[in-house]
Amino acid sequence: MVSSTIIVGVDGSAPSLAAVEYAARDAARRNAALRIIHVWPPLTMGDREIHQTEHRHHEDIVAEAQRRAWDCAPDIEISTQLIRGDVTDRLGREAMGADEVVIGSRGRGGFAGLILGSVGLALAGHTAAPLVVVRTSPRHTYGELIAGYDGSEEAETALDFAFAEAERREARLKLVYAWQPPPLAGSAAGYAALVQRMFDEQMTFVWQQLAPWAEKFPQVPIEHTGVCGHPVYVLSEESRTADLVIVGSRRRGVIRSAALGSVGYGLLHRAHCPVAIVTDKEDRK
Template identity: 40%
Template sequence: MIVAGVDGSDAARAAVAWAVDDAKRRHEPLRIVHAVNQDPYRFSRFHASPEPELLARMAQDLVNEAAEQAGERQLDVEVSTEIVEGPAAVALREQAKDATEIVIGSRGLGGFEGALLGSVSLHVAGQAHCPVVVVRPEQESVRGEVVVGVDDSPECEPALEFAFRQAELRASTLRAVHAWQPPVQLYAPQVNYDPDDVTAAANQAVAARIARFREAHPQVVVVEDVRRAHPVDALVAASAQAALVVVGSHGRGGIRSALLGSVSHGVLHHARCAVAVVRQ
């Protein structure tokens, strides 16, 4: 089952469109979820809490509208709705135990004007134990490449599997991007190194890393793209012609609200298309 979080924003409507299209490709049902959180009203001295009946009616109207949008876009996808209590980030994270993936908008109604990414999307992408796809309001297209970041870490494996599957479902080219930067000490004049040798070694490492995925998905056309650049810059550049960028999460921290590594965090903020964060 695919879960789409909605709040009435343009980004949420784009997320519903993305989610129902993916549900169609995967032959899975779609669950549309909206969280009703009364905590801001309970703890604010300036705002009176709306009547529970009013909140319930507004929530029902919101999920009904989203379900109608999904049904009009893909007639043969099974669509259900659910209204849950509590903060949106926590409610969506709890959906992960039943979900193939969670799809959310990049910034909801409560975000700061001009912000590229909201706190809910960061929280869910960093903590949900299933793939999380973050969709920008202008990004509904399913055309273009699937881009995946490749490195030598274990976190890369689930991202590769997700990316190959997406490319297979879409009949899209998969671009496997590996970016490398010379260590600081290599800039010392007494150190000699050949960038061509580094690139050749990186090409071999990428080919070895993706070999078993190519074997499992032989119909997927793969472009191995090794660049001398920062990983965020390389993936953001590749996102310009992509329908989806897939990154693994290397977050290690226990106290941060979103357990994301710097690369996945940077790509979420700056990519020009939908981004899937896939944790181990």
């Protein structure tokens, strides 16, 4: 029995078709229904024949996405919607009743050098459901997920999603803690020993905080990694051999990048695999 819904936004671009493939496979793993949504901009000036041609074009986009989804997961329940309106606004509304929203990293209107499009930037950190941003169809399956953790509320938000996703995929979960040393004077006496002691203490605290999730999901293989370095760089490098990287966000921020957070924002531009942005549960109300 289908009890959940995954939404995927499409526009006919290569990244959006990669998002369809990801969403279809995820729906199969979750025993969820897949809803394919294409938002059609409001009517512009033009005669009836132009509008009919335009409508057929948008119908073709939805039909191609549906074919791609069925090729990836022929047994899932699939529905489609062709909606008029603002893309960000309509997808955001639809996310209110979904378990997950999946989009491509760039749409048809994006510049070749841009990794994250305007829709992805607007939605990331502002959807009621977890948002997965997909750049390309993966060439390999590594059987490993990456979750960034630093002890913050945002990081804890992502852990339930990360463990549950690893359990569904029967994959390893690599918990990565990237720590940046405080700006102490490098020439100070005992600087290296002081930084090492601070790092060790912080690592001990972080791993203690993770214990409840490990007990809740005993069947999920876990690896802990602590690194001195910037979280965006560390997680981006880890994502080279991962199927998904997961980070948390808080939706209360007014400024888009503030709500998403610097780590999530940086990962969406630099990660080598799909990125899941998981919003704080209190902010989904």
